[in-house]
Structure formats: C-alpha cells, structure tokens
Amino acid sequence: MKVAIYTLGCKVNQYETQAMEQELRRRGHEVVEFSAPADAYVVNSCSVTAVSDQKSRQMLHRVRREHPAAVAALCGCYPQTHVEDVRKLDVDLIAGTGDRVGFIDLLEQAVEEKRPIEAIDKAFDRRTFEVLPAGGMAERTRAMLKVEDGCVNFCTYCIIPYARGPVRSLPLDKAMEQAAQLKADGYREIVLTGIEISSWGKDLKNGQTLIDLMEGLCKAAPGVRIRLGSLEPRTITEDFCRRAAQLPDLCPQFHLSMQSGCDATLKRMNRKYDTTRFAQSVALLNQYFEHPAITTDMIVGFPEETEEEFAQTLDFIRTCGFAQMHIFPYSIRPGTPAAEMRQVPKAVKEERARRGAAVAAEMRRAYLAACVGKMYSVLFEQPKDGRFFGHAPNYMEVLVEGENLHNTVKNVRITGLEGEALLGEIVEE
Structure with a gap:
C-alpha cells in the first residue's frame, strides 16, 4: 500500500514518524508525499497547544476533502489526550502515543478491512520503552536517537505528561548498539531526543544518569558528534560538567529549558528550579566549556505575569548571555491548571514577546561576533x-x-x- 504521513510538533514526533516510515518500507509498503495519491494518510499529531489540535483537524479535513476513498488515520498526543473530541471527527483509525509498530499493524488492517479502528491505551500505565529504529535527517549527516519518553514534571501550562505517561528510558546497552549502527551507516552526528532527556535513567533504578549515557554513546561511536536535546537546568552539576568536558565528541551546545526569569512566575509554572539555580547552571557551563552555546525557551505573558515580573525576566536573560532564544507568547492549553488562572491580554503578550525578542537578538549578535576569528x-x-x-x-x-x-x-x-x-x-x- 501507499502511505503518506504528516507530522506536527516536536523532534520526538519527527523521530517516531521516520521510525514508522522505516517499518512501512521494511514491510514492502511505499511511503509517499502527503500531496500524492495514497491508500492511507496518517496525521501524527501534537497537542502542546489548542492551535496544534486545530492544525491536526485541518489536515484530516483536507484528507477527507481531497482523498475521500483513502483511510484517514490519526495518532499522537491529540487523540491520547482528547479522544472524545477526536471521535467526533471522520477518522478511520485512532491511536495514541504508544506502540508505533502496533500502529502499522492497525493501519494495514484498516486499509484491508475498511472499518473504523480505535486503539487508545492509558499512558500512565506504561512502564517499558518502545525501542524504535534510529533515523536520519539532513541527508544522512545527522541522525536522531530517541533515548527517553514520558515526563512527570507536571508544569501548570503543559499537557504532555498526560499524553506521554511516566519516564521510560532506552537501556544503555541498546542505546550504544544503535549509536554504533548509526556510525556504521555513515552518520557524523547523533542528536539525543526525548520528551525529557534529563530524566533518562530514573526508571532503570541502577544509578545511571544522563552523563553515563553520554559517556557510553561517545565510547560506542567514537568520532561521531553527540548533540544533546533540551535539558532541565538541574541536570547541570559540577560532576556533569567535569565529565562532559572530557568527551571530545560532545557538542558544546546546551539548551536549558528556562521559560521565565522571574521566581514568582516560575513558581506559578510549577518549575522545579529558581533563577539562582538556573544562573548556577549557566556559570558552570561557561566555566567548563570554552564559549559554549547556551540556548533557551521563554514564555511571555504567562497568566498573572505583571509588568514588574516581566522586567525581572528581561534583566535576568541579559545576565545569561544566551546564544539563541525561542520566545513564545503564552498560549492557553485547555485542561491544564494555567488555563484557569487570570490571563494576560493578547496585546500585552505580543508586546512583551517583541521586547523579549529584541533583547534576544542583541545577545545573539554578540555571541556570533565573538565567534569571528575562532x-x-x-x-x-x-x-x-x-x-x-x-x-x-x-x-x-x-x-x-x-x-x-x-x-x-x-x-x-x-x-x-x-x-x-x-x-x-x-x-x-
């Protein structure tokens, strides 16, 4: 059969899509562009914001309009967290975020039997990591390696723990096997990805942490660059930095998830650190690495954020000297505690995003200028x-x-x- 997949959302979704594409090809099926004729169209959805849900619905409506005889399938975070809403859509196959190989079985079944199928499990009951084939991007220069799934941080703005369930880790030996294979396949860089890779190893209960994984991967694939995905600031300790600085293939780019530079706002977000701890992480990275690229995310206009709190955030980010920032006006995610808080007007959020972006642009120019001559x-x-x-x-x-x-x-x-x-x-x- 011919299958087309449209992917929304994060790198984990991108990773899982390429893994499903590999499995489809292994079974003899053909993967085609989403605009091409196909027997089945899959939307691998994101649900991080209500806008993400809307985009998934729009793609499904497009499939029904342009390819009425084809199977329309939806998987990912949207049906996992909003199955009642999804049931109202004209979809042949509904699945969540678990068992991607099993999803291909169901897709084959839906095409053959021409009947509706639904397979939604309970995300919080998951205890094992589904090992999927690692895969490439950028024409076989860089590959993604998913090493972790799930999150139990329960930030007040985020629905992802409900979509992905508890932390599950790819065991170290399996990760090393996949890294070695990627090197043999000719990849020159491996990007570690997961829902919350800082929690890698917690479920294994053998004392291993993210730095042990990093050391193992560098040993398994010498000469291949290892790049980290987003990190919690608490990951950056003296021991982490001392050991990481000894890894010649580790890329000195560290994306520290910040979200706000104001302690009162961080508390409302239910983040597990304050600005003092975040600043310590930045200082440690600058101490152990020469001119590291420290990047971050920032949400502006979070519920109840005052002008004084936002000013504190601007002052704080200037002290960090980020190489790059991704700045987002807060977007309501129904079903989360933050959605019930007092909201900041849209115009204020947009104005704060512009001010934040201006500071971020200054820091980026300064970082790039400091690269000249190196x-x-x-x-x-x-x-x-x-x-x-x-x-x-x-x-x-x-x-x-x-x-x-x-x-x-x-x-x-x-x-x-x-x-x-x-x-x-x-x-x-």
Whole structure:
C-alpha cells in the first residue's frame, strides 16, 4: 500500500514518524508525499497547544476533502489526550502515543478491512520503552536517537505528561548498539531526543544518569558528534560538567529549558528550579566549556505575569548571555491548571514577546561576533546559494566557498558574519 504521513510538533514526533516510515518500507509498503495519491494518510499529531489540535483537524479535513476513498488515520498526543473530541471527527483509525509498530499493524488492517479502528491505551500505565529504529535527517549527516519518553514534571501550562505517561528510558546497552549502527551507516552526528532527556535513567533504578549515557554513546561511536536535546537546568552539576568536558565528541551546545526569569512566575509554572539555580547552571557551563552555546525557551505573558515580573525576566536573560532564544507568547492549553488562572491580554503578550525578542537578538549578535576569528570543525550538509552550508559544534550555521563537501567535517576559520550565519574559510590540515 501507499502511505503518506504528516507530522506536527516536536523532534520526538519527527523521530517516531521516520521510525514508522522505516517499518512501512521494511514491510514492502511505499511511503509517499502527503500531496500524492495514497491508500492511507496518517496525521501524527501534537497537542502542546489548542492551535496544534486545530492544525491536526485541518489536515484530516483536507484528507477527507481531497482523498475521500483513502483511510484517514490519526495518532499522537491529540487523540491520547482528547479522544472524545477526536471521535467526533471522520477518522478511520485512532491511536495514541504508544506502540508505533502496533500502529502499522492497525493501519494495514484498516486499509484491508475498511472499518473504523480505535486503539487508545492509558499512558500512565506504561512502564517499558518502545525501542524504535534510529533515523536520519539532513541527508544522512545527522541522525536522531530517541533515548527517553514520558515526563512527570507536571508544569501548570503543559499537557504532555498526560499524553506521554511516566519516564521510560532506552537501556544503555541498546542505546550504544544503535549509536554504533548509526556510525556504521555513515552518520557524523547523533542528536539525543526525548520528551525529557534529563530524566533518562530514573526508571532503570541502577544509578545511571544522563552523563553515563553520554559517556557510553561517545565510547560506542567514537568520532561521531553527540548533540544533546533540551535539558532541565538541574541536570547541570559540577560532576556533569567535569565529565562532559572530557568527551571530545560532545557538542558544546546546551539548551536549558528556562521559560521565565522571574521566581514568582516560575513558581506559578510549577518549575522545579529558581533563577539562582538556573544562573548556577549557566556559570558552570561557561566555566567548563570554552564559549559554549547556551540556548533557551521563554514564555511571555504567562497568566498573572505583571509588568514588574516581566522586567525581572528581561534583566535576568541579559545576565545569561544566551546564544539563541525561542520566545513564545503564552498560549492557553485547555485542561491544564494555567488555563484557569487570570490571563494576560493578547496585546500585552505580543508586546512583551517583541521586547523579549529584541533583547534576544542583541545577545545573539554578540555571541556570533565573538565567534569571528575562532576555528571550528564544521559538519557540512548541503549547497546553499553557491556555497556550502554546515553546522559548527555549537550549532551555529557556517557558510564556506567549496563544493562536494556533503557529510564531511572540515576545520574552518571564521572570518565574518552574514546575517545569522558565520562566514569561514577551510583550513587544510
């Protein structure tokens, strides 16, 4: 059969989509573009905001309108958390966030039997990690490796714990096997992904933590760059930094999930740290790594956020010197405690987002300017505007003159800036 998959949301969803595509091809099926004729169309949904839910519904309506005879299937976080709403839609197959291989079985069944199927489990009953094949992006230069699923932080704005269930970790030996295979397949970088990778190992109950995983992966795939996904600030300890700094293949890019630079706001969010602890993490990373790229997320206009609280956040982020920030106006997620709090007007949220973005842009320019004159090993990915494009270990974009550089690593001296990109020249060894 021909199958098309449309993916919404985070890197975990992207990872699980490529794993399902691998499984479909292994079974002899054909994966096609979502715009092409197919026997089945799958929407792998996100439910982090109400807008995400709306996008999933829009894609399903499009399938019904353009391909009325095909099977319409929905999986992911939206049906896991809002199954009653999903049942009202014209969908042939409804599944949640668990058992991706089993979902392919159901998809085959739905196409063959032409009858509605529903398979929603209880996310909080899950206790094992579903091992899926690791997969690539960026034309076999970088690969994603999902090492963790689930979250039990219960931030007041977030529905994901209800969609994904408790923490489950990919055992270290399995992770090392997959990393070694990715190296053998020719990948030059592995990106660790998960719902909350800082919690890796908690369910294994053998004392292993994220730094043990990092050391194991570097041992299993020497010479392959290891890049971390989003981290909780509490992960960054003296021991973590001391051991991480000894790993030559670890990329010095650390995305610390911040959300706010005001302690009162962090408390309303039910975050498990304060600004003092976050600042300690930033200081430790700067102490153990030379010019690390510390990046973050920030929500502005969180319920009950005052102008004074937002001003505290602006002051705080300036002290951190982030290399890059993703700034989001707070979006109501029905079903979460924050949705019941006193809301900040939309115009105020948008105005604060602009002010935050202006500070973030200043810090990014300063970080990029400080890269000029430095030498980086750059993993090149693809041609771009007559030059070749790649990423430095700190994930900054680099452009050089050259051709046929795909999936090669070259030493590059940074000579200048062009917008958000670093310009450089290859230094022959």
